[in-house]
Amino acid sequence: MSLEEAIAVCTDLINFNLDEDTVPISSCRGRVAATNVIALGDVPPFDRSRVDGYAVTAQDFHDICSGSAADYEIIGVIAAGGSSVLKLRPGTAVRIMTGAPLPFGAAAVIKQEYAVTTGNKVQLTARLGQKTWCESCGSILKKGQEMNVAGEVLDESIMELLISSGVDKIRVFRRPRVCIISTGTELVMPGQPSSYGHIYNSNFSMLTAKLENEGCEVIQGRGDINDSLADISHEVQKAVNSADLVIITGGASEGDFDLVPAALIKTGCKILCGQLEMKPGTHTTIAAKGSVLVFNLPGNPGGGSILFEVIIAPVLRKLKGMRNFNRAWFNIRLSETYKNHNAVRLFCRGQLIDSINGLEAMPLKRAGRIKGIAPLVLDIAPGKGQKGDIAQALLV
C-alpha cells in the first residue's frame, strides 16, 4: 500500500468528531475550533484614527491636499480611550491620538509630522492622494458576521480577531488521547538499571514530544513489554480501551519475535495495512479496533520519527477535527546526493539550507545535528537522489 493510500484508509475511518469543550479564549491556543464563531462586536468598534495628528472635515482635507494650506482652529483633544461630543466644522481641527474615536464630522487625520501649531491654531499640509488615516467601524469585521474557523487550529492571529470582536470563550474539540507502548525484551526505561543486551527506550521521549506538539493528551503505557504474545496482547487491549489512537513501537519486522501483528489480531483488531511501499516503514502495520486506530512503528526511533510525521500526523489532524489535515509537502532541490537504490520511495531527515542556488534541502544520512534553517523530512523517488534532483519535502 502506498503512503497516500494508507492515509486515506485511516482518515476515511475517522468519520466522527471528538467531544467538544468550551474554553476561555486565553487558553485556546493550539486547539481546533468546533464551530464557526459569530463576531459579538464590530472590529474596530468605532471610527478611529490610525495615527497621532489632527482630524479635519472632508472639505478641509480636500483643500489641504490641493495645496491650500491654511490655519485651523484647534477645538479640542481626543485621546485613545476617550469619547467626545466635539463636532468638527470647516476651519476647525481636533487634536487626536492613535486609536482614538474620530470626532463627529471628521473625514481624515493629518499626521502630526505635517502640522505646525501656534497657540490654538495649527497649519496643516498634505500631498495629493494622501491617505485619510481613518479606520471605519467594522471595516475588519462586522458585528454578527460569521468567522469561518470551524476545523481550524486556533493560532495567535485567529485569537486576536476573536478577542477584538468581543469573544471570550470558544467551543473546541477535545484533545485526542494517544497511548504509546513499546515492545522488545531488550528495552529498559530511562533511570532503570540496564544489563548486557539491553538498551534504553528512547521512543517515549520522541513520541511524547511529537504528540504534545500536535496538541494531544499522551498516555504513556508500558515501555518495556517483553516479546511475548500474551504480554503484548494484554497491553494492546488496555491501550485500545483507554485511547483514541494507539502507537506501538517495536516488534514490527519479520523476525521470530516480532509479535505485534499477531497480538493485534488476537486482540480483535482489523488489519488495515500490513506493508507500506516505502523505506523506512516497510513493515508498518496499521489496524483498527472499532474507531481506535493502532499504528505499529519500527523500534528504531529514527524510522519511527519519520513515520510519525508522514503518516500519523495527518491522521491525528483529522482525528483532532482539522478541516485541512493534509500536510504541506513542497518540491525542493537536493544540495547533496543521497541516492535511492530501492524500488520504493525513500524517506529521510534533512535540513533546509540557503545556498547560492536558492533554498535547497540537504539530506541527512545519519542522525546528526547539522545547522540549517529548519529540519525537513524528504521523500526521494526510486532512482532519484542525485545532487540537484527534486525531492518532496515537509517542514517538521
Add this chain to the structure above:
Amino acid sequence: MSLEEAIAVCTDLINFNLDEDTVPISSCRGRVAATNVIALGDVPPFDRSRVDGYAVTAQDFHDICSGSAADYEIIGVIAAGGSSVLKLRPGTAVRIMTGAPLPFGAAAVIKQEYAVTTGNKVQLTARLGQKTWCESCGSILKKGQEMNVAGEVLDESIMELLISSGVDKIRVFRRPRVCIISTGTELVMPGQPSSYGHIYNSNFSMLTAKLENEGCEVIQGRGDINDSLADISHEVQKAVNSADLVIITGGASEGDFDLVPAALIKTGCKILCGQLEMKPGTHTTIAAKGSVLVFNLPGNPGGGSILFEVIIAPVLRKLKGMRNFNRAWFNIRLSETYKNHNAVRLFCRGQLIDSINGLEAMPLKRAGRIKGIAPLVLDIAPGKGQKGDIAQALLV
C-alpha cells in the same frame, strides 16, 4: 539604531546565566542544557545486529560474498534482549534478530531474505561488497565521551542520544520570567464589559503564545493601564522587580499620551535605544534597569508580533542561555509586489509558497489568513519589494 545594533546592545548586556535546575530527561524538552553531558554508557551498548538474519564468521562472510554459497549449521538463536554464550566457528551460523547482541566470533549478518533453511541447516547468499549489518559497541557514542550540548535547546534528537547513553537527568537553565503589561486608556481585557471608544486587549494572547513557544514563564501584569505617568511607572516598577525581561505594549509613539519612555526614565531605567530604523517599530524604546531589559512595543498587535520575532526572540534566546541565539534569516524571491516606499527597512508577514519558480515568499499586506507552506516574517530593503526581488526571510 539598526535592528542588528539594537540586538547587539541588548545581548551584550546579558553577560550572565540564569540559575540552573536539574530535570528528569523525560521533561527536558525545549529547555537549554547548562552543561555538556558525559555519556554514561556506549551507544550501542554492545555489538549488535541491525537486521533479522544469520550471523557468520568473517571467513564465511567472505566466502558467501564470493559466491561460494554453502550450508551452515544453525547452532542457536539470539533474540533482542537476549545474551548468549554461543561461539561461532567456520561452518556454523546463529539465527539472530534485529537489535540482538552478536555471538562471539560473528563478523556479519546475512539478512533472512537471503537464507533458505532446511532443518538445522541454512543456505546463505550475498553479493560482493555486501554490508555486514553489524553495529559496533560505542560506534554512535563512547562511554565517557563528552556530548557538546551546553547552550543547546534540548530537542527530541538530542534527548534520544542522551537517553541511549544512560543519562536520566540533566542540568538546564531556569526558564526566563517575562512580564507583559499593556498601557492605553482604550484597553479592556477579554470578558470585561466594553464601552464606546474602548477596544479589547489582544496583545496578551499574542505575546503569551509567543513566549510559551520560546519556553518562557509568562507573568501577566496589568493589561489595561491608563495613560497616566504614575500608573504606568507603578506597573513598570512592579514588572522589573519580578521578571528577567519586561514587554510593554502601547504608549510607544509620539502622541501626547505616549508616556512609556517617560515612565521608564522615572522608574530609573536607562534608555538603550529610542528609535529603530525600521517599519513597523520606529518608535520602539528599549531600556534596562540593572540586568532587566524592557521593550516598549507598538500597541498594534500586528507590529508588536513582528518586533517580537525579529528583536525580542534573539535577545530571549541569549537570556535562556542559548549558544547560537541569532535567528536563521535566509534569502527568498518575492512572489508578489509589496513595494517599500520608506527610507528604512520594511518588515511584514508573509507565507512560504511553492511556485513553478521554486520556493517563494508571498508578502501579506494585511492580517489575513492565506494557506501556504509556513508563515514568514519578511525584511524588504528600501526601494525593493517588486515581484521577483530578493527579500530576507525568517520562518516563524
